[in-house]
Amino acid sequence: MIRENQETLNKLQIVLDLAMVVTALVLAYWLRFYNYEESHLGFESYVPALILLVPLHFLLYYFLGLYEPRRRQSITLEVGRIIRANLLSTMILLALLYFLKEIDYSRQVLIYFVVLTSVLTIGERVALRAILYNIRKNGYNKKHVLIIGTGRLAKRLIGALTENRYLGYEIIGIIDDNIEIGKKLAGIAVTGGVADLEDVIREGKIDEIFITISTKDYDKFRTIIKVCEKSGARTQIVPDYARFIPAKPQMDEIDGIPLINIRHVPLDNFLKAFSKRTFDIAFSFVGILICLPLLALIIIGIKIDSPGPVFFAQERVGLNKRHFKMYKFRTMKVQTSEDSDKEWTIKGDNRKTRLGNLLRKTSIDELPQLWNVLKGDMSLVGPRPERPFFVSQFKEKIPRYMVKHQVRPGITGWAQVNGWRGDTSIRKRIECDIYYIENWMFLFDVKILLMTLFKGFVNKNAY
Template identity: 80%
Template sequence: MIRENQKTLNKIQVILDLSMVVIALVLAYWLRFLNYEGDHLEFESYIPTLALLVPLHFFLYYFLGLYEARRRKSLSFEVGKIIQANFLSTMILFTLLYIIKEIHYSRQVLIYFVILTSIFTVAERVTLRAILNNIREKGYNKKHVLIVGTGRLARRLANALKENRYLGYEIIGIVDETTSVGKKLAGVTVIGGISDLENIIIESKIDEIFITISTKDYVIFRNIIKICEKSGVRTQIVPDYARFIPAKPQIDEVDGIPLINIRHVPLDNFLKALAKRFFDIAVSFVGLVICLPVFLIIIIGIKVDSPGSVIFSQERVGLNKKNFMMYKFRTMRVQTIEESDKEWTTKEDNRKTRLGNVLRKTSLDELPQLWNVLKGDMSLVGPRPERPFFVEQFKEKIPRYMIKHHVRPGITGWAQVNGWRGDTSIRKRIECDIYYIENWTFMFDLKILVVTVFKGFANENAY
């Protein structure tokens, strides 16, 4: 039911959003040419742009997550994404007009358009939120619900339903056999036991029931469902293994047997992985060609600065836990394998050369990894690969550490642009890596690359 309501609301949202695009263009044209007597294109000439702008806005809004169930996302998040999408669509339109050498369209109209679209769309969404909240506050479309159980799941569910009031659920109380009547859980009162369930459903006019008790109590579980079905109320089961399921689980089936993938990885999709790989190949090839003069300067500098090889190769753990050799410009004095593979680099590490310290600070030592990307060992964006020695340690100490190997490692990543690099928290780094893995989109990769260019290369934790 929650998903059905969300789908209906999304359809309304799409219609309203795209209506704002049309209205904004009409008003932008009117504002620009009201009482204007000079030569200009008639409005009919601007109508074809709607064939581009309407689907483009829908695509960008969808791509930026404006039609997802946002739940705890703030209004400011929504406003930021709307402005971002509208700006991108206008830039695309400007670029297209430049390519086809269309000089008669009024740029002022298009500037008015992006401003008005942003204002109208934000106002429309704020208004829709206010209307929905007003409907809920007046008691319309509310569902009176009951929670069965007083465990950890019941507490989480009670808090979630109260925080997301737009869903329209009003918790009447909690039913549990092991907790005394009158006791409160997450601000909700226990109003009876399982034996009282049927009477409570009738007297309190319950619409829906959430069962949070463990399925190991099979007899009690079956009895609760029997009472719910007899009373004609909708029943939702909160599985007691929910803590193992991510925010976006992937549901599949084999011959009617349901399967829940506890770690949804968008890049498991062949087409998405192929698109990312093509992008990696194109950018790494161009990057290697462009960086050749820089490579030459660094190579000469390393040779002059200290004896030893120019390129430093080191075994790292990559996609599907397979080892590969990762390349970097040498930034330290020549070491034994024991030193290089089992010692962590620190801020005042005396193994670094003078030039090596500069290369590490600016991350220029990572440039040879463009070759790793071209070969397919790495990607431009992904979790940073680690040495086998440390992987064996971290997988025992850091929960979910090995999940990072579900995708190709990257030259840069979400953890790195957020400052988690060098000798910093491994747990925080893994949190960022898992967020990236579960929420990957092409636009997310572009965002990380752009942020890397502006603040990711030179970082205080890069040493």
């Protein structure tokens, strides 16, 4: 139900945003040519631009996270992203008009358009927030919620429902046999035990119940569910093993016996994997051809800068834990493979060459990995591969670390575009990697590639 409500709200948001784009262009044209007597392009000439701008705005808003299912950003952050997307869309349109040598479009209309789109979209989103807030505040469309259990899951659920108030859930109380009535958990009072459940549901006019009891109390399930069903309230179970399964678990069955796949990997699907691999081959091949002049300049620069080979090959762990040689431009002084395989690069590392420092800061040293992508060792997007020495350490210390090897490693990834690279938290990187693995879709790859272009190459943590 929560997910369905959010999806409905997101669809409404998309329709309203795109309506603002159309309205802004109409108003911009009207403001520019209202009572204008000289000849000019009719509005029908701007329709092709509108056909481009509507899907372009949707894609930019999507890539900038303005349609995230559980957005938690402040209105200030949302406003900044809207303005950035609108400026970018107008710049793309101007560039296209320039290349097409289209000189009859009014630049003043486009200036009005970017201002009006920003003002209207921001106003629409602020208004929608205010409307939803007032609806909840006046008691409309609120759901009175009862939580059964006081463990770790209950605390997490209370935090989530409190933080996402736009969902309209008001927590009336908590039911638990192990805590005294009146005591509070995360600000919510315990209103009774399991024996009091029926009375609490009736008196509190409960609409929805969340059961969060631990496995050791599963013997109470029959009684709890019987009472909940009798009350007619919607009932949802938050399984105690939730931390072991993804947010959208894949269900299967053998002869009627239900199975839950604890790690759903969309790329296990042949067609999805084939489409990703086809894109990798095409993109890496074209990328190598386009970058040939740059590659030649870097090769010459490395030869002049320091003695030694141009390329650096290092063993990494990839798909299905298979080892492969990953290629980079050499950015450090020549050293033994034993030293390079076991030492972490840190800020101010004196092993780097002068040119190498620049190459690493801009991530240009990674360009030879396009060859790894073409060969099939890597993908354009995926978890970054690590050296066997560190893999053997991390798998013992970092929970779920080895899950990253269920897909091809990438040149860039969700962790990297979010700043988790270099000497940063391995746990945070793995969280990002697992999120990517479980939520992969082609547009997600495109989003990461675009984010890499805008902010991923130059990074303060790239040593």
